[in-house]
Amino acid sequence: MDVSELKITAELANLNLMEEEFVSLGREVEKILDYFSKMMEADEGSLPAGTERCGANRIRPDEQIRDINPDVLLENAPELEDRFIVIPNVL
Amino acid sequence: MYQSFIGLEIHIQLLTETKVFCGCINRFGDEPNTNVCPVCMGYPGVLPALNGEAIHLSYIVARALNCTLSPQAVFERKNYFYPDMPKNYQISQFSSPLGRNGWIDLEYQGKKKRIRIHEIHLEEDAGKMIHAGDMSLLDYNRAGTPLLEIVTEPDMEAGEEAELLLQNFRRTIRYLGVCDGNMEEGSMRCDANVSINLEGKGLGRKVEIKNLNSSRFVRMALNYEIERQTENLDKGVKVIQETRLWNENRDVTEAMRTKESAHDYRYFPEPDLPPFIPGAEFLARVDKGLVELPEARRARFIADYGLNETAADFLINEKATADFYEEVLKSGAAPDTAASWLQFDVRKILNRGNQELAGSPLTAQRLAQLLSLLAENRIHGKIAKQVLEAVFAEDKDPARIIKEKGWEQMNSPAELAALVDKVLAANTKAADAVRAGDEKPLGFLMGQIMKETGGRAEPRLVQKLLKEKTG
Numbered sequence: 001m002d003v004s005e006l007k008i009t010a011e012l013a014n015l016n017l018m019e020e021e022f023v024s025l026g027r028e029v030e031k032i033l034d035y036f037s038k039m040m041e042a043d044e045g046s047l048p049a050g051t052e053r054c055g056a057n058r059i060r061p062d063e064q065i066r067d068i069n070p071d072v073l074l075e076n077a078p079e080l081e082d083r084f085i086v087i088p089n090v091l
Numbered sequence: 092m093y094q095s096f097i098g099l100e101i102h103i104q105l106l107t108e109t110k111v112f113c114g115c116i117n118r119f120g121d122e123p124n125t126n127v128c129p130v131c132m133g134y135p136g137v138l139p140a141l142n143g144e145a146i147h148l149s150y151i152v153a154r155a156l157n158c159t160l161s162p163q164a165v166f167e168r169k170n171y172f173y174p175d176m177p178k179n180y181q182i183s184q185f186s187s188p189l190g191r192n193g194w195i196d197l198e199y200q201g202k203k204k205r206i207r208i209h210e211i212h213l214e215e216d217a218g219k220m221i222h223a224g225d226m227s228l229l230d231y232n233r234a235g236t237p238l239l240e241i242v243t244e245p246d247m248e249a250g251e252e253a254e255l256l257l258q259n260f261r262r263t264i265r266y267l268g269v270c271d272g273n274m275e276e277g278s279m280r281c282d283a284n285v286s287i288n289l290e291g292k293g294l295g296r297k298v299e300i301k302n303l304n305s306s307r308f309v310r311m312a313l314n315y316e317i318e319r320q321t322e323n324l325d326k327g328v329k330v331i332q333e334t335r336l337w338n339e340n341r342d343v344t345e346a347m348r349t350k351e352s353a354h355d356y357r358y359f360p361e362p363d364l365p366p367f368i369p370g371a372e373f374l375a376r377v378d379k380g381l382v383e384l385p386e387a388r389r390a391r392f393i394a395d396y397g398l399n400e401t402a403a404d405f406l407i408n409e410k411a412t413a414d415f416y417e418e419v420l421k422s423g424a425a426p427d428t429a430a431s432w433l434q435f436d437v438r439k440i441l442n443r444g445n446q447e448l449a450g451s452p453l454t455a456q457r458l459a460q461l462l463s464l465l466a467e468n469r470i471h472g473k474i475a476k477q478v479l480e481a482v483f484a485e486d487k488d489p490a491r492i493i494k495e496k497g498w499e500q501m502n503s504p505a506e507l508a509a510l511v512d513k514v515l516a517a518n519t520k521a522a523d524a525v526r527a528g529d530e531k532p533l534g535f536l537m538g539q540i541m542k543e544t545g546g547r548a549e550p551r552l553v554q555k556l557l558k559e560k561t562g
């Protein structure tokens with residue numbers, strides 16, 4: 001994995017990385033890409049896209065799940081006003 | 092002559108506890124960004140899971156609107172880049188929506204008309220954006236809440252017809268309990284499309300209209316648009332295929348600032364959600380969720396209870412009122428009497444206090460009791476209306492109110508005979524006139540007795556006694 005490509009990707013993903021992090025991350029990304037190329041080898045035959053059925057529908061009961069405090073998620077927002085996420089006007 | 096073709100796209104927010112693909116609460120009016128999680132905020136690596144209740148309610152609507160149910164409901168990603176959806180795509184349905192080819196029957200201008208439903212699909216709603224100066228504020232509480240889209244065929248011809256369809260549809264979804272149908276608050280939203288063409292020439296160039304926050308605006312915008320397009324064609328000006336916005340302050344539609352390229356949403360199957368395949372057990376549960384729909388109930392009320400159309404329309408408009416009415420009838424009340432009390436006396440009090448019947452002090456049991464006291468002649472009509480007022484004011488049973496206030500009808504012959512004697516003695520002139528054969532003063536004497544008893548004397552008995560004593 002070319003470091004320059006990695007830098008572009010990091011910029012697009014809004015990640016601020018140190019030089020040495022690019023080295024370790026580069027190795028990780030390479031592993032992921034290898035995994036994808038392995039998957040490309042698999043023969044999916046005539047299976048339709050999106051098939052992952054194993055008999056039953058995957059349904060969730062209509063009940064609240066709250067395992068992460070929303071405030072933690074908001075910490076990643078670039079800017080907040082009260083609880084709103086602020087972005088440049090995109091009208 | 093031109094022919095017009097109107098179609099509607101209706102979105103309704105489903106009344107579930109949680110969002111459609113994650114476990115966040117689905118609720119209007121909370122603090123911004125409190126009902127959010129990694130799934131609906133579009134964090135990487137998360138896995139959406141279909142809410143069983145959302146798909147259940149969706150199939151109920153599809154069944155109620157006579158759709159052919161899809162044996163396999165497929166979810167797709169609709170890709171678009173706008174910050175109201177943090178994932179940059181909306182999970183929707185495209186190739187295999189859950190319902191197709193349904194219909195809604197209307198009675199429009201005295202004729203039955205069938206409006207075809209093109210399709211019904213389940214998708215997730217977007218977040219809310221507030222545009223403030225040079226910035227935009229985002230609230231993702233609504234992002235990922237279940238939204239059902241109902242698309243009609245362009246089978247309508249006038250704004251009035253579209254308005255009627257919407258009212259009819261709204262009543263149906265409220266009966267089904269899947270959505271509260273509040274267009275002002277946005278739990279039900281509607282976009283309209285309309286084209287006109289020379290008769291027999293098929294569809295014209297379609298104009299879409301957005302920002303329609305009430306069924307009245309839908310009617311006004313469509314009629315405005317039909318007129319605008321007609322004028323254009325008359326002048327030989329081509330109608331532009333575009334999206335226009337309804338301006339409710341000026342009562343006109345206005346061209347929307349258009350984004351140049353046509354939409355290319357690059358739909359593809361959502362790899363994280365398997366298609367939903369409704370099984371026999373699921374479909375049986377859907378059937379159980381169906382209730383008698385408003386139109387059927389209206390017809391039954393007219394046929395079984397002999398109601399006129401106005402009374403039937405009033406009673407079936409809200410399911411709660413229709414249920415209340417039938418509950419009152421169970422206790423043996425006469426259908427026409429019960430209908431008229433609900434339609435006039437009860438409605439008057441509710442309107443005055445801006446109240447709903449449900450949750451008010453008047454229960455079906457209380458109205459039934461009042462009507463039976465009336466039917467048994469224990470109270471008379473004027474008093475009954477006072478009792479009804481008192482039920483609302485004091486939140487007590489009619490029987491108790493009548494007892495506490497001493498409003499029960501006087502029907503003891505001995506007691507009334509004494510009273511008649513007293514009144515005759517006090518009004519000798521009138522009494523003599525009646526004895527001489529003049530019937531006119533009878534009304535006056537009757538009035539005097541009613542005055543003495545505060546309206547509680549049983550009128551027929553008094554009349555009989557008066558005749559005897561002056562005969």
Ligand SMILES: [Zn+2]
Nearest residue numbers: 113115128131
């Ligand atoms: Zn969520």
